[in-house]
Amino acid sequence: MLSISQSKYIRSLALQKFRKEHQAYLVEGEKIAQEYLADTRQRIIIIAALDSWLQQHPQYIAAHPSATVISVTDTELAQISQLHSPNKVLLVVQHSTPQAPPTPSSDWCLALDDIRDPGNMGTILRIADWFGIAQVLLSPQCVDAYSPKVVQAAMGAQLRVGIHTVAILDYLRSSPLPSYAAVLAGSNVYRISPAAPGIIIIGSEATGISAQVLAAASHRITIPQRGGAESLNAGVSAGILCALLLGG
Numbered sequence: 001m002l003s004i005s006q007s008k009y010i011r012s013l014a015l016q017k018f019r020k021e022h023q024a025y026l027v028e029g030e031k032i033a034q035e036y037l038a039d040t041r042q043r044i045i046i047i048a049a050l051d052s053w054l055q056q057h058p059q060y061i062a063a064h065p066s067a068t069v070i071s072v073t074d075t076e077l078a079q080i081s082q083l084h085s086p087n088k089v090l091l092v093v094q095h096s097t098p099q100a101p102p103t104p105s106s107d108w109c110l111a112l113d114d115i116r117d118p119g120n121m122g123t124i125l126r127i128a129d130w131f132g133i134a135q136v137l138l139s140p141q142c143v144d145a146y147s148p149k150v151v152q153a154a155m156g157a158q159l160r161v162g163i164h165t166v167a168i169l170d171y172l173r174s175s176p177l178p179s180y181a182a183v184l185a186g187s188n189v190y191r192i193s194p195a196a197p198g199i200i201i202i203g204s205e206a207t208g209i210s211a212q213v214l215a216a217a218s219h220r221i222t223i224p225q226r227g228g229a230e231s232l233n234a235g236v237s238a239g240i241l242c243a244l245l246l247g248g
Helices: 004-012 016-022 029-037 049-056 058-063 074-080 118-130 148-154 169-172 211-214 234-245
Strands: 026-030 043-049 068-072 089-094 108-115 135-138 162-167 179-188 199-203 221-222
Touching: 004 016, 004 029, 004 043, 004 089, 016 026, 016 234, 026 029, 026 148, 029 043, 029 089, 043 049, 049 068, 058 074, 058 108, 074 108, 074 211, 108 118, 108 234, 118 135, 118 148, 118 234, 169 199, 169 211, 179 211, 199 211, 199 234, 211 234
Parallel strands: 043 068, 108 135, 108 199, 135 162, 179 199, 179 221
Antiparallel strands: 026 089, 043 089
């Protein structure tokens, strides 16, 4: 049974200030939750699930003996859920120990400058996961990568992608890697064949890449337009650029 204090704690994690205070975040939905529970490196604080789900998945409970397991009713799950249609299970997951931002290396990475939309953020993290991009850099103005909406859209990418909040401008200046800034007026990306990995910069949905970051980028690239759409959203742009620049 869910206590009042447990309910209040879980619901508080919908807000960034409480996620920071408790160093924890929510994971909801059967598919994503099972992916987290299958990873024994994750510290699961709470497993709140329907009794039927708990009975069907004893292996996940056994894999996380330190977790508090709470059998909840449909009504209780709806009260603590951030989903419009609550699923069968909700997890409270401890943030891993914060690591220092990665030093410039020889691997591809994504740099996100002021991405505010949770759906776009989650999609970009999922894209990074798909293409094996190990590090994603976020400017301080980006949406929280562990907000419930981002976690849902990322579909488990937080398990495999390193996410670091950094000063993008300083990082670009310290990195020997080429950087590719996505803009509306730049070099045709189809005509670029990178000789080495680099940093793909995706800017704000509303204003694009900031002037300072854009000035520090070594390349400005464009996905050529053939139709009448005003622009592509950040998630779509990131997917196309990763497919073209990383190649096969």
